Amino acid sequence: LARGALGLRLPSALVLGWHKAFSRRPRSLATLARLALPLLLIVVAMSAWTTIDRFQTRPDQIGLAAALTVRADETLTDPDVRALLARNPQVDAVHPGVEVAALVPGQTGTIALRGLGTYEDPYPFSLAEGRPARGPDEAVAGQGLLDLLDVRVGDWVRITVGAQPQILHIVGRSIEPENGGRVISTSLDTLRENDPGLGPALYQLQLRPGADPQRVAAELTEAAHGDISVHAVPNPADGLSPLRGVVVGLIAVLALIGLIELLTAIGGTVREGERDLLALKAIGLTPRQITAVTVTATGCTALAAVLVAAALGVPLAHWLIDAQGRSSGIGAGIALGPSPGLLLLLGNPGDHGVDADRFDVTRLGKEHLAFGHGV
Structure with a gap:
């Protein structure tokens, strides 16, 4: 697939970055699982938030x-x-x-x-x-x-x-x-x-x-x-107002865990890039393109984790909330998943400040190895 993409004259940095992210399946799947788990739990927590908000803003939809x-x-x-x-x-x-x-x-x-x-x-x-x-x-x-x-x-x-x-x-x-x-x-x-x-x-x-x-x-x-x-x-939501603070705290803790896992993935990608550095130089890639390979590899892994978390988290949240509704007698049908805007925000936390002009992967010396081990 990578050879075919290169044959279509797609940007080599993007193709090599994608290939680097998913070529080593056991390691790639482990990294993907570590990133997807906190994101999945964040999706469940956001679904709980939107369901509580539905009770307060749209009571006509939940029997009131x-x-x-x-x-x-x-x-x-x-x-x-x-x-x-x-x-x-x-x-x-x-x-x-x-x-x-x-x-x-x-x-x-x-x-x-x-x-x-x-x-x-x-x-x-x-x-x-x-x-x-x-x-x-x-x-x-x-x-x-x-x-x-x-x-x-x-x-x-x-x-x-x-x-x-x-x-x-x-x-x-x-x-x-x-x-x-x-x-x-x-x-x-x-x-x-x-x-x-x-x-x-x-x-x-x-x-x-x-x-x-x-x-x-x-x-x-x-x-x-x-x-x-x-x-x-x-309104049953009046007694659930303190739960909002618990949901916010849970999302903050899970976001911190996800950020640590992301930094770990970045450090692992940087360390692995040292072995391919000479080969990438030999085929004519510039330092900026080599940096783009590393950034693309990490970005593809993070994007895949977000997609897996959204695909599994929304049905899981609906099942959990509806199961609670059935056990309490209210009944299923009260669950409401997070809006597409919240899911996009989950997948786009913002610019992490990776600048290809300053972040030069070709200078992988002791500083980068120390950075990788430290992470």
């Missing part, structure tokens, strides 16, 4: 479409509450609902049964599998409930609310960060079919982009003269 929950006093009727909430310009949508504790066959503990939205205005559930619940008796369930009942999307389940049974068809798996994922959600109209007198007990509010939930909650409470209670929907 509503920012506020409103509960009204018995003195207010449903039309009165809707009119009060609609008057606030920061409220984008109002979804009436009810949440009750229910029993499932073979279990002594209760699960959460939610009726949110209507057929005409369905609640925007975040689905990781299946489709939204649009028709009668259709529902979406969290991973915790699917594991509890040992069912899958497409199965029918029987739920008991008080003494009244409710048979629902699970058509999708929703991302449920609350109640360990042991939640099954349908529309309020479906629950009204068994209990026509059932009215909304709460209202889930979607706010306009950029709206401050605390400020909107204060405005609604003031406008209702205390007849309603407004609470912010808890």
Whole structure:
């Protein structure tokens, strides 16, 4: 392959540098593995960071479409509450609902049964599998409930609310960060079919982009003269904020390890270049071209390590984060890999200051040997 590349009149320094990086397979693979391992762990850490950031910046994608929950006093009727909430310009949508504790066959503990939205205005559930619940008796369930009942999307389940049974068809798996994922959600109209007198007990509010939930909650409470209670929907990411510092520290340590491995690879390449120095001079390469061979060899090894780390690190990060999501009941589908910009930054840490005019590999004397052994 190297002979063919030289025959195509490609720059000899680039071809020889590439050949030097990958001609000695056992040593090249060992160097590649040492460089790729810390980079792979950095990709996993960056995926954890972007997933936490997704919880905070895009809560609608992880099952938190509503920012506020409103509960009204018995003195207010449903039309009165809707009119009060609609008057606030920061409220984008109002979804009436009810949440009750229910029993499932073979279990002594209760699960959460939610009726949110209507057929005409369905609640925007975040689905990781299946489709939204649009028709009668259709529902979406969290991973915790699917594991509890040992069912899958497409199965029918029987739920008991008080003494009244409710048979629902699970058509999708929703991302449920609350109640360990042991939640099954349908529309309020479906629950009204068994209990026509059932009215909304709460209202889930979607706010306009950029709206401050605390400020909107204060405005609604003031406008209702205390007849309603407004609470912010808890975000699981609020308890993960200290983890950001751990991720930053981990990335810094791994970057230092990767830098040490890179310097070791540079030192090894410089030492090996001494044996080829006379041969490269004999075929007419200039000192600048010989330096380019060394730099290209190191750069090819580092680039290959970055590609291997990105190719293996992103799937590994998704698997680890989704496995954690399944074990906690939230479910798979919450993982988010690092952006292409972060991956490019990982592969381009900046100019390391290699200047071919000053870094002359042809002067490999005791100074360079001492430098190689020191590294």
